[in-house]
Amino acid sequence: MPLYHDDDQTMLADSAAQFMAEQGSIEKQLRHWRDRDCPDGFGHALWEQFAEMGFTGILVSEEDGGMAMGHVEAGIVLEEIGRNLTPSPFLTSSVLAATALKSGSDDLRGRYLPGLIEGKSVFAVAVDEGSKHRPERIAMRAEKSGNGFKLSGQKDFVIQGASADMLVVAARTSGSDDDADGITLFAVPKDAANMSHDAVRLVDSSVATHTKFDGVELDGDAVIGEVDGGRDILNAMLTAGRIGSAAEGVGVARGAMDITVEYLKQRKQFGKLIGEFQALQHRASHLYSEVEIARAAVFKAQQLFDGDSEKADLMASVAKAKVAKTAGLAVREGVQMHGGVGMTDEYDIGLYMKRDRALGEFLGDAYYHAGRVAEMSGY
Amino acid sequence: MSDLEQFRSETREWLEANCPAEMRKPVRDESDIYWGGRRATFKNDAQKAWFDACLAKGYTVPAWPKEYGGAGLAPAEAKVLRQEMSRINARPPLSSFGIWMLGPALLHFGTEEQKKHFLGEIARGEIRWCQGYSEPGSGSDLVSLQTFGEDKGDHWVVNGQKVWTSYADQADWIFCLVRTDKENKYQGITFMLFDMESEGCATKPIKLISGSSPFCETFMDDVKVPKSYGEGIPAYVGEINRGWDVAKYLLGHEREMISGADGGNTGTIGAAMKRHAGELDPVLRAELAMFDVDALAYGAMGEKFLDEVKVGKAHPAQPNMMKYAGTELNKRRHELMMSAGGSRSLEWESEETNGGKPSRNWLRTKANSIEGGTSEVMLNVISKRILDLPGS
Numbered sequence: 041m042p043l044y045h046d047d048d049q050t051m052l053a054d055s056a057a058q059f060m061a062e063q064g065s066i067e068k069q070l071r072h073w074r075d076r077d078c079p080d081g082f083g084h085a086l087w088e089q090f091a092e093m094g095f096t097g098i099l100v101s102e103e104d105g106g107m108a109m110g111h112v113e114a115g116i117v118l119e120e121i122g123r124n125l126t127p128s129p130f131l132t133s134s135v136l137a138a139t140a141l142k143s144g145s146d147d148l149r150g151r152y153l154p155g156l157i158e159g160k161s162v163f164a165v166a167v168d169e170g171s172k173h174r175p176e177r178i179a180m181r182a183e184k185s186g187n188g189f190k191l192s193g194q195k196d197f198v199i200q201g202a203s204a205d206m207l208v209v210a211a212r213t214s215g216s217d218d219d220a221d222g223i224t225l226f227a228v229p230k231d232a233a234n235m236s237h238d239a240v241r242l243v244d245s246s247v248a249t250h251t252k253f254d255g256v257e258l259d260g261d262a263v264i265g266e267v268d269g270g271r272d273i274l275n276a277m278l279t280a281g282r283i284g285s286a287a288e289g290v291g292v293a294r295g296a297m298d299i300t301v302e303y304l305k306q307r308k309q310f311g312k313l314i315g316e317f318q319a320l321q322h323r324a325s326h327l328y329s330e331v332e333i334a335r336a337a338v339f340k341a342q343q344l345f346d347g348d349s350e351k352a353d354l355m356a357s358v359a360k361a362k363v364a365k366t367a368g369l370a371v372r373e374g375v376q377m378h379g380g381v382g383m384t385d386e387y388d389i390g391l392y393m394k395r396d397r398a399l400g401e402f403l404g405d406a407y408y409h410a411g412r413v414a415e416m417s418g419y
Numbered sequence: 420m421s422d423l424e425q426f427r428s429e430t431r432e433w434l435e436a437n438c439p440a441e442m443r444k445p446v447r448d449e450s451d452i453y454w455g456g457r458r459a460t461f462k463n464d465a466q467k468a469w470f471d472a473c474l475a476k477g478y479t480v481p482a483w484p485k486e487y488g489g490a491g492l493a494p495a496e497a498k499v500l501r502q503e504m505s506r507i508n509a510r511p512p513l514s515s516f517g518i519w520m521l522g523p524a525l526l527h528f529g530t531e532e533q534k535k536h537f538l539g540e541i542a543r544g545e546i547r548w549c550q551g552y553s554e555p556g557s558g559s560d561l562v563s564l565q566t567f568g569e570d571k572g573d574h575w576v577v578n579g580q581k582v583w584t585s586y587a588d589q590a591d592w593i594f595c596l597v598r599t600d601k602e603n604k605y606q607g608i609t610f611m612l613f614d615m616e617s618e619g620c621a622t623k624p625i626k627l628i629s630g631s632s633p634f635c636e637t638f639m640d641d642v643k644v645p646k647s648y649g650e651g652i653p654a655y656v657g658e659i660n661r662g663w664d665v666a667k668y669l670l671g672h673e674r675e676m677i678s679g680a681d682g683g684n685t686g687t688i689g690a691a692m693k694r695h696a697g698e699l700d701p702v703l704r705a706e707l708a709m710f711d712v713d714a715l716a717y718g719a720m721g722e723k724f725l726d727e728v729k730v731g732k733a734h735p736a737q738p739n740m741m742k743y744a745g746t747e748l749n750k751r752r753h754e755l756m757m758s759a760g761g762s763r764s765l766e767w768e769s770e771e772t773n774g775g776k777p778s779r780n781w782l783r784t785k786a787n788s789i790e791g792g793t794s795e796v797m798l799n800v801i802s803k804r805i806l807d808l809p810g811s
Contacts, residue, residue: 043723044732301806315808318799324808325801329744332737333713333720340719355715362716365709406712407705413715414708417690419699 041347043339045116052113056120059093064126066388073127074245080203081247082127090130091159099138099280104153106138110346111280115287115338122291123298125388125395127246129162131284132199137163139280140208140225143265143273148227152206164204165281166195166228166251167274173197173404175210175278177218180253182211182226189213189263191226191256199402201249202237205230209253210274213267223270225277226262233257244391244398279353282360282403283345286338289363289399293331293370296392300324300374303389307379320377327366327373334359334366354416357409364406367396426496430503437472441465443508447773452514455544457591470544473512480518480542483526487534488542494729516585517541517548521594523672524610524656524665532651537612549615551581551595551637552666559796561596562604562663566639568597568611575599575611577642583790587622587635590615597644600660609655610662613644629782630767630775671738673791686718687711688752692759703758710748710755717748736804743797746787753781 045053063069063086073083090096095117100106107113114135121130133156141149155161167175180193191211201207207228215222228235234256237249265273301324304315314320341355371393375382378389400406442465446452450462453470461467473479476490482497483489492500522541525534540546557564566579577597587593592614600607615622619640624632647653657665689707692699699707724741727733757764757777764777772778788794802808 042726042730043719044727044730301808304808313809316810318802321802321806321808322795322798324806325740325743325798328801328806329740332740333716333744336720336723337716339723355719358712358715358719361709361712365712406709410705410708410712413711414689414704417687417711419689419693419696419704419707 041343043336043343045112049112049116053116053120055093056095056117057123059089060120060124060126063089064121064124064128066125066391070125070127070245070391079239079247080200081241081245082129082200082203086126087129087162088159090128090134091157095130096134096159097138097153097157098134099142100153100157101142104149105157106153111135111283111342112339112346114284115342118284118287119291119294122288122293122395122399123295125244125292125295125391129164129200129203131281131288132165132204133161133163135284136165136277136281137206137208140165140264140273140277141227143225143276144227145261147261148264152227155205161205162200162203164198164201164207164249165277166198166201166207166209167278168195168197169193170196173401173408175274176220178210178212178223179217180209180211182213182224182258184213185257188257188259189224189226191228191253191258193253195251195253196248197402198237198249198251199246201251202239202247207251208264208277210270213270220271222268223274224267225264225270225273226258227264228256228258228262242398244394246398275353278403279345279356282356282409283338283341283352285399285402286334286341286356286359286363289360289367289396290331290335290338292392292396292399293334293363293367296367296370296374296389296396297324297327297331299389299392300370300377303378314377323373323377327370330366330369334362337362354413357404357412357416360404361406361409361413364400364409368400368406371396423495423499427499427503430500433476434503434507434509437469437476438504438507438509439465439468442469442510442512444510445508446510451510453512453544454547454586454589455513455515455517456547456589457545458589459544459547469510470512474543477542479513479544480522480538483522483538483542487526487538498725513544515541515544515547516550516590517546520550520669520672521548521612521656524594524669527668528657528665530651530653532649533653533656536648536652546591547586547589549584549587549590549593549635549637551584551587551593553583554580555582559793561666562608564596564598564608566595566597567601568599568609568644570599573647574643574645575609577611577613577639577644579639581637581639582625583634584622584637585634587615587637588624593620593637594656596662596666603660605663606660608662608666609659610657610665611644611655612648613642613654617642617644619643627782628785629779631779631783670792671735686749686752687714688756688759692756695759695761698761699759703755707755707759710751713748714752717744720744734805736800739792739797739800740805742792743788743794743801746784747794749787750784753784757781 094107097106098109098114102108169179182189182191209226209228210223212222213224234254236252239247239249241247307314337359341359344355345352374389375393381387382389453466478490480489481492481500485491525537554564568575568577595611596608597611598607599609619642621638622635625634626632645654689711760777766772767775
């Protein structure tokens with residue numbers, strides 16, 4: 041398959057770009073909710089508009105009422121989200137949780153997917169334990185209890201954990217902390233007893249929780265897939281999420297680059313537009329190259345994953361690492377080239393810097409994923 | 420089966436039957452590359468057999484039209500052929516600047532008779548060409564070139580000096596940028612074609628830091644260049660005084676070629692360094708990993724770029740980006756390979772290193788970001804043509 045958008049994808053990209061620029065703009069969404077100290081960190085009305093656009097169920101099968109599209113299409117939406125810094129539950133709900141739910145029973149899919157597709161429900165993903173993404177190690181226990189399970193432990197960096205109607209939780213049903221096997225995924229409803237959220241606002245104005253499970257009792261039908269067979273589902277969900285967050289990161293990088301290049305064409309010093317200075321031109325051009333390459337890596341990862349290629353996992357880590365490095369460069373160069381105003385809250389470039397920091401950390405930073413690339417390459 | 424799948428399976432069979440095992444081994448040195456030309460000899464029977472088989476099929480220049488010696492393959496078919504050749508590590512049957520550079524210029528700007536005459540010679544490997552662009556005083560600022568062709572009616576008398584002419588000492592003909600109007604900087608250059616055996620034309624190899632001499636200085640002292648080589652075969656490409664258009668077009672091609680040189684091979688190094696796994700410093704391992712991320716990402720970019728070029732979706736200045744990123748990446752690759760190889764990689768002449776390959780190759784890569792337009796010039800072009808930044 042060629043690495044450019046086909047006609048349908050181009051149409052989707054156009055409509056997503058227009059929609060996000062109009063409805064998901066920094067002014068209307070990020071700044072609006074941030075300045076009101078919104079506990080969710082996003083607007084529910086916008087989430088319903090996502091549904092009207094057909095975005096919420098983009099990865100959900102037709103039988104389940106979704107659009108049955110792939111990660112190339114989800115990535116198109118995510119790139120626009122990134123460009124506009126649009127706060128939304130799209131990545132966690134429509135990409136991560138929706139991917140996990142593909143392995144869920146008829147009952148689970150029937151319970152959760154309609155709400156997602158209508159833009160009424162929000163899902164969160166509880167994988168990390170501790171401050172770094174290390175899903176190889178899962179300590180949280182789910183003990184057999186009657187017909188069901190009892191979950192005990194803590195999850196961290198649960199984006200929108202307190203706003204979510206359901207959390208996809210990775211817990212250990214057998215084996216020891218570092219075992220690959222023995223993992224089970226659970227769909228935990230928001231009203232589950234003995235689950236408590238410590239919600240904290242992050243640097244990018246999103247809200248994440250430290251979520252405690254003090255013997256959270258669940259029926260057996262909360263299990264996504266098979267008991268002890270959750271690792272593959274977890275991996276698929278993480279790959280989807282990494283590719284998706286990389287796509288959003290490309291949007292962040294492009295957004296930051298675009299406003300910076302515009303600024304270079306407006307700001308005058310020493311009687312010249314600062315964009316005339318070769319020192320800045322070369323840095324901007326280097327950034328452009330990196331952004332193009334990062335974008336290609338993401339596209340390749342999306343295609344491989346949509347095609348069920350065994351190379352998708354490697355390319356997902358390549359994309360995530362490359363985007364993290366590139367978006368980081370974009371926002372740092374952006375703030376520096378803006379000069380003093382880059383440090384002000386009034387200008388948007390700083391918001392890109394904050395978002396990049398949080399997004400880069402989510403589901404593994406550049407160092408984690410470069411390490412995975414080394415391991416998968418056998419050194 | 421689709422036509423393309425059909426083509427793939429036929430190609431696979433044909434390669435199986437016609438590409439000798441010897442020609443599926445990696446190129447070890449210069450003599451493994453067949454350049455063609457008047458003085459060319461085949462290294463062995465396998466090289467000749469492979470060349471002859473490809474020639475008969477039009478596969479020395481597969482994408483060129485049949486009437487000019489090619490196989491007339493559509494872009495998608497040419498890609499399949501490339502993939503299938505790379506799958507079995509088949510060497511190119513013929514390498515030449517005629518194929519890579521003059522050919523594309525003639526296909527775009529040449530007269531019908533010129534194409535028939537020159538392209539055929541190139542496809543058959545009869546004439547080896549070299550490129551006369553840079554001059555001692557005109558590197559990045561190529562358009563300032565001074566080599567002058569004085570108009571003598573039916574011919575020019577050319578005087579001047581070219582530098583960095585690749586393999587000029589082994590080439591038969593040169594495509595050469597010559598100033599034919601001193602008053603007009605951009606519209607005063609003619610893209611001339613002439614025989615290197617012409618009287619007054621001399622070459623002198625330049626010894627590089629890598630120890631090899633792939634480049635020459637070329638001196639032109641009253642070289643007589645006729646304006647025509649026969650009916651409809653002018654001795655220049657495009658129009659007189661409009662050679663800069665041809666040169667610009669070709670520079671784009673050269674940048675694509677240099678940037679695409681590693682396009683088929685994403686060029687990761689970590690896996691190749693596995694044999695050093697125990698000795699790898701953790702910080703070096705980390706750098707290798709970061710490099711591999713960049714290399715694999717660049718591999719995807721190469722694929723995307725070629726896909727886009729085929730359907731005209733690529734930005735016309737995008738080859739500059741590819742050239743910049745690709746050459747910088749290749750330099751970094753060799754720096755890391757030298758570090759991972761340790762003291763062994765310092766050996767300048769030993770059997771174990773095949774005559775100092777690691778260090779010589781490492782040094783050679785330093786030219787990547789200079790030849791065909793420096794990285795700095797690439798960044799200038801990106802600034803101006805893609806980012807639309809104001810001129811200084």
